Structure formats: structure tokens, C-alpha cells
Amino acid sequence: MHLMRLGPAGAEIPAVVANDITYRLEPLTADIDGAFLAADGIARTREALAAGTLPVLESAGQRIGPPIVRPPAVLCIGQNYAAHARESGAEPPEVPILFHKHPGTVVGPDDDVIVPRGATKVDWEAELGVVIARTARYLDSPADAVDHIAGYVISNDVSERAFQLEQSGGQWSKGKNAQTFNPLGPWLVPADEIDPQTLRIWSRVNNAVRQDSTTADMIFSVSEIVHHLSQYMVLEPGDLINTGTPEGVALSGRFGYLKVGDVMEIGVEHLGQQRQRLVSGA
Numbered sequence: 001m002h003l004m005r006l007g008p009a010g011a012e013i014p015a016v017v018a019n020d021i022t023y024r025l026e027p028l029t030a031d032i033d034g035a036f037l038a039a040d041g042i043a044r045t046r047e048a049l050a051a052g053t054l055p056v057l058e059s060a061g062q063r064i065g066p067p068i069v070r071p072p073a074v075l076c077i078g079q080n081y082a083a084h085a086r087e088s089g090a091e092p093p094e095v096p097i098l099f100h101k102h103p104g105t106v107v108g109p110d111d112d113v114i115v116p117r118g119a120t121k122v123d124w125e126a127e128l129g130v131v132i133a134r135t136a137r138y139l140d141s142p143a144d145a146v147d148h149i150a151g152y153v154i155s156n157d158v159s160e161r162a163f164q165l166e167q168s169g170g171q172w173s174k175g176k177n178a179q180t181f182n183p184l185g186p187w188l189v190p191a192d193e194i195d196p197q198t199l200r201i202w203s204r205v206n207n208a209v210r211q212d213s214t215t216a217d218m219i220f221s222v223s224e225i226v227h228h229l230s231q232y233m234v235l236e237p238g239d240l241i242n243t244g245t246p247e248g249v250a251l252s253g254r255f256g257y258l259k260v261g262d263v264m265e266i267g268v269e270h271l272g273q274q275r276q277r278l279v280s281g282a
Contacts, residue, residue, distance in 0.1 A: 001018050002018075003025075003032055003190075004016070004017060005031070005068075005069070006059055009065065013025075015057050015059065016045050016049065022056065023056055028048060028054075032068050037068075037132075038134060038237035042190050063110075064185060064186045065185070067153055067184065067186065068238060069238070070104070071131075071238050071240040073236065077096050077243050078093070079093055080097075080220055081245065084244070084245055087249070093219065096220050101242070104179070105180065105181040106184050109272075109276075112278070114178065114280070115258070115281050116163075117281055121161035121250070122158065122159070122259075124158060124250070125249055127156065127242045127244060128196060128268055129153040129155035129243070130153075130240070131239070131240055132148060132149065132150060132226075132238065132240075133150030134147065135234060139231075142226070146223060149222070150190070151189050151194070152188070152194050156274065157181075158178075160174075160175045163178075185274060186272045194271075198215065203264065203265065205255070206262055207265075211246050213248070214246075219244075229241070
């Protein structure tokens with residue numbers, strides 16, 4: 001079962017795909033948001049599918065939006081793959097590194113990515129995204145995190161490295177928050193259908209392979225991340241957590257940075273794939 005949102009930006013229709021048929025979710029919810037997820041929305045969707053009460057939606061030719069409405073928070077874990085930490089010139093972290101992205105960076109999986117004015121070092125980052133289903137505060141252990149996760153998505157943590165590292169003033173946010181810098185989707189797959197630590201994750205730029213790894217190489221697992229963050233903040237339904245990227249980004253020095261006209265493709269096993277073209281924001 002895949003949850004998704006279809007239609008023009010700002011007017012997406014909530015939908016669910018089961019057995020290759022797309023159904024409208026409006027009988028259950030106006031949108032796929034934190035309130036829907038917190039109110040057992042995934043379980044209710046399964047019940048409605050079993051009962052045959054959801055109308056079919058003609059999805060052909062429709063734009064795919066982000067699978068969740070604008071999240072309350074976008075929380076990101078840095079350098080969570082040891083090889084990526086090394087290629088970034090850093091030692092693997094001993095505790096999760098946290099930074100934030102603006103919720104307004106989230107766009108659909110195939111929407112254009114805008115190269116911001118003055119940018120010279122735009123980079124791709126294929127990531128496994130985690131969507132929160134239930135409020136999480138001071139969880140007792142990583143094992144408790146499972147019950148607080150709605151599902152998983154593909155996330156591209158697009159970055160501008162000059163803004164991030166050379167103009168940062170000591171933190172990363174300037175390089176992470178440009179418009180369209182977080183393509184998401186195409187689907188939200190329920191947590192109980194996915195083992196988040198055994199997924200192949202990859203990226204291509206202009207059809208050339210850049211990243212090809214597995215989430216088994218994470219330093220901190222999904223459950224460890226959710227548990228850790230809950231000690232410092234309250235995680236709310238609908239929040240998005242980007243869990244880090246494997247090696248193979250332009251920051252490594254092995255590849256050129258992105259430019260207008262380039263095409264990024266990002267994929268995670270069982271979660272589909274996404275594709276973005278770089279366009280000028282000047």
C-alpha cells in the first residue's frame with residue numbers, strides 16, 4: 001500500500017495505491033497530514049480498502065506531489081554514513097548531528113529544483129525519510145520508536161555547499177534551506193511494510209551513477225535517531241526526519257557540482273524513485 005498526493009501544487013488530492021489501482025482518500029481525510037496519521041489513518045485506509053468504500057482515482061498524467069502535506073518540521077541527521085563522513089573530511093560522529101530545513105523546501109518528487117541566486121556548489125543527497133505518526137517525547141528506548149513512525153519516503157536533501165560551509169557562520173542551515181531543496185516521495189509506505197535498515201539507496205546525475213549503498217551502513221539506525229531526538233524535542237505527527245546520505249556526493253571532490261539543466265534521479269528500494277531537473281532561480 002502506498003499513500004500519495006496527486007494534482008497541482010497546493011491543490012493535491014490524497015490517494016492510496018493498492019494492487020496497482022489508485023483510490024481517492026477524501027472519504028477519510030482532506031489531506032495526508034499529521035492529524036490523519038495520528039488518528040490511525042493508515043489502519044483506517046486499510047479497512048476502507050478491504051471494505052471497498054474508496055472511489056477509484058484516474059491518476060494518469062497527474063503531477064505527483066509530496067506524499068505528506070507541508071510537514072510541521074523537517075529534521076535532518078548529518079554524516080550518518082561513515083564513508084560519507086570521511087569523504088566530507090570528518091570523523092564519524094559519536095552522537096547524531098542535527099540540523100533543520102524549512103518545511104517550505106518540500107516539493108514533489110519530480111518537481112524542478114531551483115538553483116538559487118549566487119549558487120556555485122549545488123549537491124545531491126539521496127536519503128531515507130521517516131514520517132512521524134504519534135507524538136514522541138522522552139522515549140525510553142530505541143525499541144519504543146517503532147510505534148511512533150507512520151512510514152518511510154524518499155528524500156533528496158539538496159544542499160548548496162558554499163552557502164553551507166563557506167558562508168555559514170559556523171552552522172549548516174544557509175546551505176540547506178533554498179526553495180525546492182527537499183524533493184519528497186513519490187510515496188509514503190507504511191512502517192510495518194518496510195525494514196528501514198536493509199534498503200538499497202542510490203542516486204544518478206545525468207544517468208551516471210553517483211551513490212549506490214544500503215541503509216545497513218547507517219551509523220545510527222532509524223530507531224536510534226527517533227529515540228535520540230525525542231530526548232531533546234517533541235516530535236509531532238507529520239514531522240519529517242531525513243536520516244543522512246551515503247558516500248558519492250559532489251562534496252567528495254570526485255564529481256562536479258550540479259548546474260542548470262542537469263537531472264538528478266534518486267531511488268530507495270521499495271519506495272520508488274524520483275527525478276528532478278535543475279532550473280535557474282536568477
